[in-house]
């Protein structure tokens with residue numbers, strides 16, 4: 556028997572979450588962001604559930620080619636654009652749309668000889684200061700692109716730094732939205748602004764003809780703890796499940812695990828779970844991080860080891876060797892442990908946990 560840990564990808568949840576975006580923004584095109592191997596889910600595993608998306612967005616050419624290999628003929632957007640002039644041959648061959656975020660990319664495109672027609676996402680740096688043309692350079696870049704015979708369309712693009720919260724004590728989007736709108740106001744062409752947080756929190760005042768939905772599709776709330784997935788009606792699309800492989804009675808003042816970080820205040824019953832940091836569970840998770848055993852909520856105890864962790868079984872009913880443990884996601888009986896709550900136990904975000912499940916964990920698809 557293999558170790559009992561596995562990650563289950565829930566097709567229904569993925570499709571449900573995409574439908575939430577459609578319902579929120581019926582007039583927008585929706586690109587499903589599947590970078591980082593679909594946020595750790597596996598591109599091939601999420602693809603069936605995202606067939607009704609208007610396009611896919613990602614970073615790696617190899618991932619784009621994998622989507623073409625699945626039979627997808629619609630739009631694919633490279634969010635960081637090309638990394639070298641040679642990438643343009645692949646963009647032409649595989650019909651890929653791409654961002655242009657810098658003068659050097661613009662030069663490469665200008666010098667490229669092709670019969671292909673590219674759909675370009677011209678990126679503005681409206682305040683995040685990662686990628687994009689500053690507002691004062693943006694119009695000139697647009698003029699240059701517009702004159703290129705191998706440019707078919709130009710979508711005005713920006714990315715919010717704080718759509719999930721506030722910025723400098725104000726709401727998180729107004730200032731950057733203003734910069735963007737001012738700069739593009741006289742330019743024709745569609746606009747692409749919103750990520751998950753902007754879709755959920757700001758769709759009433761951000762006009763985004765094309766949205767780039769990422770984390771929400773995977774059932775994590777972009778602004779947890781302000782909002783819980785149930786506030787947005789999202790469902791977890793990945794469940795990390797394992798089993799109890801040993802049970803110990805621990806007496807008062809005995810310790811649990813490496814470093815004796817947890818010391819029992821009373822006599823307690825604990826369970827050892829086949830899951831550790833080598834599976835992608837964060838080692839720095841604190842005692843108290845929530846876990847489900849047999850669908851009942853309990854807590855992590857002591858230090859996470861490479862292959863195991865300990866949980867409190869004191870108040871858990873009917874527990875035995877082989878009882879189901881949910882580290883995040885859905886229990887087979889339907890109880891939900893949002894990945895966001897688990898991420899909070901190690902001061903990170905759902906994104907990092909779902910991207911970090913390791914190679915040795917067996918993935919399964921649930922229809």
Ligand SMILES: *Cc1c(COP(=O)(O)O)cnc(C)c1O
Nearest residue numbers: 588634714750751767768769770
């Ligand atoms: C990752 C990414 C997104 C999706 O962000 P989420 O917060 O996961 O919705 C959108 N746009 C760009 C440019 C990105 O890099």
